[in-house]
Amino acid sequence: MPDKLPKQFAYLALAAAFLFGASTPACKVLLTHIHPAMLAGLLYLGSGIGLGTFSILKRFFVKQPTNEAGLSRTELPWLAGAIVFGGIAAPLFLMYGLRASSASSASLLLNLEAAFTALIAWFVFRENVDRRVFLGMCAIVCGGLCLAYQPGESLSLSSSALPIVAACLCWAADNNLTRKVSGADPLISAGLKGFVAGVVNCFIALKIGDGIPETSVLIAACLVGLFSYGLSLSLYIRSLRHLGTARTSAYFSTAPFIGAALAIAFLNEPLSLTFTLAGVLMAAGVWLHVTEQHSHEHTHEAIEHEHQHVHDEHHQHEHDSSVPVDQPHTHRHRHERITHSHHHYPDLHHDHEH
Numbered sequence: 001m002p003d004k005l006p007k008q009f010a011y012l013a014l015a016a017a018f019l020f021g022a023s024t025p026a027c028k029v030l031l032t033h034i035h036p037a038m039l040a041g042l043l044y045l046g047s048g049i050g051l052g053t054f055s056i057l058k059r060f061f062v063k064q065p066t067n068e069a070g071l072s073r074t075e076l077p078w079l080a081g082a083i084v085f086g087g088i089a090a091p092l093f094l095m096y097g098l099r100a101s102s103a104s105s106a107s108l109l110l111n112l113e114a115a116f117t118a119l120i121a122w123f124v125f126r127e128n129v130d131r132r133v134f135l136g137m138c139a140i141v142c143g144g145l146c147l148a149y150q151p152g153e154s155l156s157l158s159s160s161a162l163p164i165v166a167a168c169l170c171w172a173a174d175n176n177l178t179r180k181v182s183g184a185d186p187l188i189s190a191g192l193k194g195f196v197a198g199v200v201n202c203f204i205a206l207k208i209g210d211g212i213p214e215t216s217v218l219i220a221a222c223l224v225g226l227f228s229y230g231l232s233l234s235l236y237i238r239s240l241r242h243l244g245t246a247r248t249s250a251y252f253s254t255a256p257f258i259g260a261a262l263a264i265a266f267l268n269e270p271l272s273l274t275f276t277l278a279g280v281l282m283a284a285g286v287w288l289h290v291t292e293q294h295s296h297e298h299t300h301e302a303i304e305h306e307h308q309h310v311h312d313e314h315h316q317h318e319h320d321s322s323v324p325v326d327q328p329h330t331h332r333h334r335h336e337r338i339t340h341s342h343h344h345y346p347d348l349h350h351d352h353e354h
Contacts, residue, residue, distance in 0.1 A: 009238070009239045009242040009243050009248075010239070010243070010251055010290070012235045012236075012238050012239040013235070013236065013239035013243070013248050013251035013252050014251055014254060015232075015235050016232040016233070016235035016236040016239065016252060016255075017232075017251060017252045017253070017254045017255035017258060018254075018255070018258050019227050019228050019231055019232035019235070020228050020229070020232040020252070020255045020259075021254070021255035021256060021257070021258030021259040021262070022227075022228055022258060022259065022262060023043070023224055023228030023229070023232075023259070024098070024106055024110070024256070024259035024260075024262075024263065025259060025262045025263040025266060025267055026224050026228070027039060027043075027094075027095065027098060027224065028098060028102075028106075028263065028267065029267075030217065030220060030221055030224070031095065031098060031099050033213060033214075033217045034210075034213045034217055034221065035205060035210035035211070036092070036095030036096045036098070036099050037092060037095065037201060037204055037205035037208060037210050038201075038202065038205035038206075038210040038211070038212070038213065039095050039221055040091035040092045040094070040095045040201045040205070041197075041198050041199075041200070041201030041202030041203075041204070041205050042198065042202065042213075042218060042221035042222055042225060043091060043198070043221060043222075043224060043225035043228070043229050044087055044091065044193070044194045044195075044197040044198035044201060044225055044229060045194065045195065045198025045199065045201075045202055045222060045225065046194070046198070046221060046222025046223060046224070046225030046226045046229075046230070047190065047191075047193075047194030047195075047198065047225040047226055047229040047230030047233070048191055048192070048193070048194030048195025048196070048197070048198050048199075048230070049194075049195065049198075049222070049226075050194075050222070050225075050226035050230050051187055051190055051191035051194060051226070051230045051231075051234065052191045052195060054187065055187050055188070055191060058187075070184060070185060070188065071181065071184045071185075071188055071189065071192075072184070075180065075181045075184060078177050078178075078180035078181050079177075079178075079181050079189060079192065079193065081173070081174075081177045082174045082177040082178045082181070082193060083192070083193045083196050083197050085170045085171070085173040085174045085177065086170060086171050086173070086174025086175070086177075086178070086193070086197075087174075087193045087194070087196065087197025087198075087200075087201075088197050088200050088201055089166075089167075089170045090166075090167045090168075090170035090171045090174065091167070091197070091201065092201065092204075093163040093164065093166040093167035093170065094106075094110075094163070094164060094167040096163045097160050097161065097162070097163030097164035097166075097167065098164070099160075100159065100160035101160035101161065101164065102263070102269050105260075105275065106160075106164055106259075108143065108144070108256045108257070108260050108275070108278050108279060108282060109144050109161060109164050109165070109168075109256070110164065110167075110168060110255065110256040110259070111140050111143060111144055111253050111256045111257075111282045111285075112140065112141065112144040112165060112168040113167075113168040113171050113172055113175075113249065113252075113253065114137070114140055114249045114250055114252065114253035114285075114286075114289070115137040115140045115141050115144075115285075116168055116169050116171075116172030117171075117172040117175045117176065117245060117246060117249040118133060118134075118137050118245075118246040118249065118250075119137070119172070120172050120173060120175075120176045120245075121176055121179075121244070121245040121246045122246070124176065125176055125179070125245070127244055127245055127246055129246050130292065132288050132289075132291075132292045133246055133247075133250070133288070133289055133292055135285075135288050136250065136284075136285040136286065136287075136288030136289040136292075137285065138285070139281045139282065139284045139285030139288065140253065140281070140282050140285035140286070142281050143277075143278040143279070143280075143281035143282035143285065144165075144278070144282075146274050146277050146278040146281065172249075175240075175245055175248075175249055176245050178236075178237060178240065179240055179244070179245045181237075182237050182238075182240040182241035183241055186233070186234040186235075186237035186238050187234055189233075189237060190230055190233040190234045190237065191230070193233070194225070194229060194230050194233075198225075236248065236252060239251070246289075247289065247290075247292070250286060250289030250290055251286075251289075251290060253282070253285075253286055253289075254286060256282070257279065257282070257283070260275075260279070304334040
């Protein structure tokens, strides 16, 4: 494996961040025409229907078999947890918090997701998070507190900030659970999550009295969901399988900066001193994350699994000669026990103790 971070996976995470970041000001506009719970449902429903349609068309028109692995039975509980936390609870919290706050402040406050994600990865799933990543987390949290703090109210958080913080915590749990299914086809994982979460949230919205919006608003919400939730999540999962949870989330945490910039540019929201200070702190935290280096001697225990791969240092197995080993392909394969040293990230093959 190369000594530098594989740039293509960083670009995928940044593309995912751009798509998701753009959703915050877009949702702020949509909330003037639609209730929060219904919008949360339509965002994911648009994601699920859009990705599902694309998958069907892809299978129909593209003749060669997919080079992505399917979901296994052991992965379904992890995906179910990701749907509950990230697909149902998080968007509900976010929409209610966003309705009572500015889009720019909400965008930067969403950077807390990266810190929560890293903490869960560190303490629960034992992913390596070193001093540099920890300092970056601290900077991001301090930036979030700058936005959430209410002047004149001693050590208090605004009521609009609390639901957004709750959304960040739910999405952090979602990110770590999604890591467990990152070897499967991202279109399947993201599509299932979108459809199930969308149906549940739309049902909740209807039960509490939210009405179905007019057609133009409904279509707009579904399109925002398709690109900012569905396509964004698919790109995020592809990056997640190679960079690990904490590192991918560090790249993805640029999304709030994108959302904040768009809100200031297009919604005429003010650029305050606390907003600027929060942005500087969060930018420093992101920089500490993405410039982290990690190398040491480690042991890969023997394992058998299935995921998309090419034949590299970690994939030296034999199989049908008709399979191009230098091109991405998928089949069940076995890794023998090996000890070596190189620069690496906590991807599918580097989930070891430190």
